[in-house]
Amino acid sequence: MPENAPDVLHQFLRTAERHPDTVAVVDGNGSWTYGQLRARVHRVAAVLGPRPGTVGVLTDRSANTVAALLGVFAAGGTYCPIDPCFSADRKKILADTAGCRTVLAVRPDPERFGPPVLGPELQDSRGALEREGLLVQPRPDDPAYVLFTSGSTGRPKPVVTPRGAIAAAVDSLAGLLDVRAGERVLQFASLNWDTSFEEILPALTHGATLVFDDDAYAGSMPRFLRMLDRLGVSVLDLPTAFWHELVHHMVESAGLALPESVRTVVIGGEATSRARLDDWRGLPGTDRIRLVNTYGCTETTLVTHAADLHGPRARPRGDGSAPIGRALPHVRELIAEEGELLVGGPSLALGYRDLPEATAERFPVLASGRYFRTGDRVRRAADGELHHEGRFDDQIKVRGIRVDPAEVEAQLCAHASVASAAATGVPAGDHTIVVAYVTASRQADGGDLVAELRAHLRQHSPSHLRPNRITVVPELVHTASGKVDRRRTHHRYATGA
Missing domain, CATH: 3.30.300.30 (ANL, C-terminal domain)
Incomplete structure (x- = not known):
């Protein structure tokens, strides 16, 4: 795949121009068409002004957060999600560490914790198309967003990801999952983690509908399944631990089936239980559903490796294993002598903000280019697929989050x-x-x-x-x-x- 994939903002704007009346987002307040969302994106960009630097966004599960994300991109800024449920101290640490100049509050936030907060200027607007905001022509190396990974110092490590990296990853991921108009993609992941971008950006750059619903996060499996049916969800991206619980519930409930609308289930973040995988294969209707195991790091942007474990595109595996699969088209990979996986290619992060030594340690420049040392031990099987064999350090995954x-x-x-x-x-x-x-x-x-x-x-x-x-x-x-x-x-x- 070419290293200069189309910028995600440009892809969204083209999609909105072609399909202005198609529903882009469904949330607790109703539905937003692509035309309405595009107007809101321009509104956010106009309020921020050109190149606003890093913009913290106090997120919520609604179209407002999506508009804020794309609006920051449209202004040429760098998006940094901040959970409004965090304490004021934690919010300030994140905002300071990311270098936020401004914070957008998509809902009123009474706490003052650092940078100036914008909110009233961004009230909901569903009427006529707003005038286009101050769009900035992006460069591939422009920072797109800052996310945090767990660090050994007690403070979060800010990972800076450029526009070119997210463009390459989204282009590959949309191809892997065959995201297209008419799909309904559930927004399930925390909006503070990059998995949420796996749901949001492929959907809104390819004419699909992104779905938010409170029943997805209620912790009740019956409500979750009813919600999928009620909203006609076709694509799910779930932490492996949650998928384990879902499969267990379906088996214990006399072999429940997923709704007919579901065609793809993506899992990732932790090792897949062979017992749960066997259970899944025995559930009614799963032969028609793609079950895709994915692997990636925040520093390598979204998904870098994937394998169909079950369904219409899965290849037979006699040992019942769950590999992390093969590299996506935009990825270069190396396996070091001791078995560590190194990932290169256009989707690498720029590094850790203001941490040059940590950046140099984890992003070595080798003869074949720049790579990220994942810290994961892997084994390549005879069929070419990679299998995860553990860590070289003490890091762990807690519900898909690196700790x-x-x-x-x-x-x-x-x-x-x-x-x-x-x-x-x-x-x-x-x-x-x-x-x-x-x-x-x-x-x-x-x-x-x-x-x-x-x-x-x-x-x-x-x-x-x-x-x-x-x-x-x-x-x-x-x-x-x-x-x-x-x-x-x-x-x-x-x-x-």
């Missing part, structure tokens, strides 16, 4: 009553949870330290960085070099060994 245990530990140690901490991931059914062990400092007052820590983390940490279990212990286990041994600490206190 560095060191960041969990840093958040725990920020509490005055904690002297040291160790965190690790442990299996819990078909998913992974975080457990933590802490030692108390001399300043600890003898109260309920675990309750204090949970309150502290609710104030300062997002949910994926909060351990499911916290245990106060007399000491942690250390390696011969003096570092905390996370796995042995867990083994000692979980088994009593």
Whole structure:
């Protein structure tokens, strides 16, 4: 595939021009046509003005957030989603770390936490097409968005992704999933993670309809299934852990079937359970549905590898395995001697903002070009597909979100009553949870330290960085070099060994 894929904003505007009356987004407030969404995008761009720098967006699950995303692109700015449910301290850290000059609040936000907040200027407008905003001709190296990954310092690491990278990834992904007009794509992923772009951008650059609905996020599988049927959803992109739960529910409910509208289910973020995959294959109607396993990193932009595990395009696999598959057309890959997967090509991020050493370490320049060291150990099977074989470090995936245990530990140690901490991931059914062990400092007052820590983390940490279990212990286990041994600490206190 050519390295200069069409810019996603230009693709959206062309689609809106061709299909102005087609429904682009369905949310809790009704439906938006492509023409109405295009008008709102221009409105956002006009309010921001040309090249506004990094713009924080307090997201919500509605067409307003989509308009803000594309409006920032239209103004030549850099989009940075911020969860409005975070504490003011956490919002300020994210805004400062990303270098936000301005924040857009798609809903009123009473908290003041840093940059100027725009909101009243962006009230809903569904009438005649607004005048075109101050569109800026994008360059492939212009930053498109800033997202955060877990870091070992206790502060999130800001990944800067350029316009050319998101264009290449969206072009490949839309081809992989055959997204087209008439499809209804569910918006399910957190709007603070790049998986949401896998749902939003292929849909709105190819004439499909993006669907938001509260029943998707309610935590009830019966409501989720009824919602898919009610809204005629055809494409789902789910964290593997959620898909595991969905399959379990369908099996336990006497072999429920997905609605006839569903034609593609995309999963990714964690290892696929062979037991759940076998269950899926036995459910009625799944032979007609593509089940696509995907792999990618924030630093490599959306999906880089994929494999059809079941359905009309899947190839037979006698061992019942779930590979991460083959590289998409825009991807270059290398497997280092020790088995680490390196990813190159036009979809690489620019690096970590204001972290040149971390950028140089994870984005080496080799003879064949620039790559990202994923930290994932892989094995290539005889048929050419890649299989995931674990990590070279202690990072874990929690419901599809990459978590560095060191960041969990840093958040725990920020509490005055904690002297040291160790965190690790442990299996819990078909998913992974975080457990933590802490030692108390001399300043600890003898109260309920675990309750204090949970309150502290609710104030300062997002949910994926909060351990499911916290245990106060007399000491942690250390390696011969003096570092905390996370796995042995867990083994000692979980088994009593």
